Amino acid sequence: MDEQEALKRNGTERAAILLLTLGEADATQVMKHMGAKDVQRIGAAMTQLQNISRREVTHILEQFTTTIEGQTSLGVGVDDYLRKVLIGALGEDKAGGVIDRILFGRSSKGLEALKWMDARAVAELVRQEHPQIIAIVLAYLDSDQSAEILAQFPQWLRTDVIMRIATLDGIQPTALHELDEVIEKQFAGNTGALKSSIIGGVKTAANILNFMDSSQEGELVEQIKKVDEPLGAKIQDLMFVFDDLASIDDRGMQEILRAIPSERLLLAIKGADEEVKQKIFNNMSQRAAEMLKDDLETRGPVRLSEVEGAQKEILALARKLAEAGTIQLGGKGEAFV
Known part of the structure; x- marks a missing residue:
């Protein structure tokens, strides 16, 4: 059951759980490399987490190729933890506004707000x-x-x-x-x-x-x-749309697939072009590809908005990887780097 719960978590929730298992110093260093949008989303997710079991945490950390030891205390004193991490990552002046926005709904001042x-x-x-x-x-x-x-x-x-x-x-x-x-x-x-x-x-x-x-x-x-x-x-x-994923080389597709939760991938490829589906299947292990195909066949109808939302998440990830130089995207015209 804990493994199933872990699989249901979206990327933001998994990142929040990962950061909550780190010490304040390490979490601070990670958040320093995040954009404003990511800090807000993950910070908000942290405040919503409650009663996270150790087994669920272990399942999530295994996906980050990390192991944990000892008892966790997730969900306890999150507000104070988040305040310390954000101050360490952003500085006291900027963090004050972010904390207000996340915890209390108050907006900060200035253009950055x-x-x-x-x-x-x-x-x-x-x-x-x-x-x-x-x-x-x-x-x-x-x-x-x-x-x-x-x-x-x-x-x-x-x-x-x-x-x-x-x-x-x-x-x-x-x-x-x-x-x-x-x-x-x-x-x-x-x-x-x-x-x-x-x-x-x-x-x-x-x-x-x-x-x-x-x-x-x-x-x-x-x-x-x-x-x-x-x-x-x-x-x-x-512009780069979901069907353009078929033009990515195999190494690039594998990088993307490593970072996508299986549930989001399943949603995204429902109704996708057959060429894109085949590209994805070809870059998975045979067992993983067969499981995904079975899930596609047994999954009932889903809202178009859910499918498009999952596709947008994957495209956003692909663009981030491209901007970091990890992969190269081939769009409808010249390369999108």
Whole structure:
């Protein structure tokens, strides 16, 4: 039963359990290498864990090729543990806002706070601003969060904003000043975290679209092509969808499969292109492939949104591995690295 419970855990929950088994110093070092989104998600998951059995912990740690010894005390004093780890990883000033956001639902101040805010809240914050300001904000944030924010806007504004992101070549001083004023007005905090830098561009626009629902993603690309056919084609060339996994070399596919929980993989490949399924089966052991095929046959109908959600998780993982240089992705056009 404990093994079954462990298999049901998603990647965020498994990471939270792993960090809770480490000492504060080691957990701190790990979290220093995480992005804002990952820290928030894993931190929130830590606070939700209760009564985790030692056997379940062992099953999860075996998947990280790690063993544990001694009794665990997961679920006891998590708030205090999380506070110490976050302060060690982020520093006391920044950690204060993160802790407030995770534990008490209070938002921190300053431009960096946007990364910790709910997508709907950020959308409301910038909705009335000029589309160029919205484009700069979304280009600055993580692509998955930007996709969620973009989904809150009407179609015409989505198209306008994503085209501005695609053609954005850094931040002009006037636009940066305007952005500073907007954030200052809303938070009355320090906006010095954002410096003039090269953000935006076709690749950023493509990454944001990759995180959107398939229907919204398709509509946006078509709308962009109607306005600017070459720009729409450039964005589409850099987009990477689930069926493109078939173009990854075997070593790259094996790297991806090692990091995907079996339950999420099962969901993702339901309804996937046969070429993708075969690529996945070919890069698993014969026994694992047969088990996955059996699970596919016996698994009942699932919501399309669940399938797409699992596929987006795997694509996000693939992009992270590509950015780290571990694998190379082949998209619809040139290589996506």
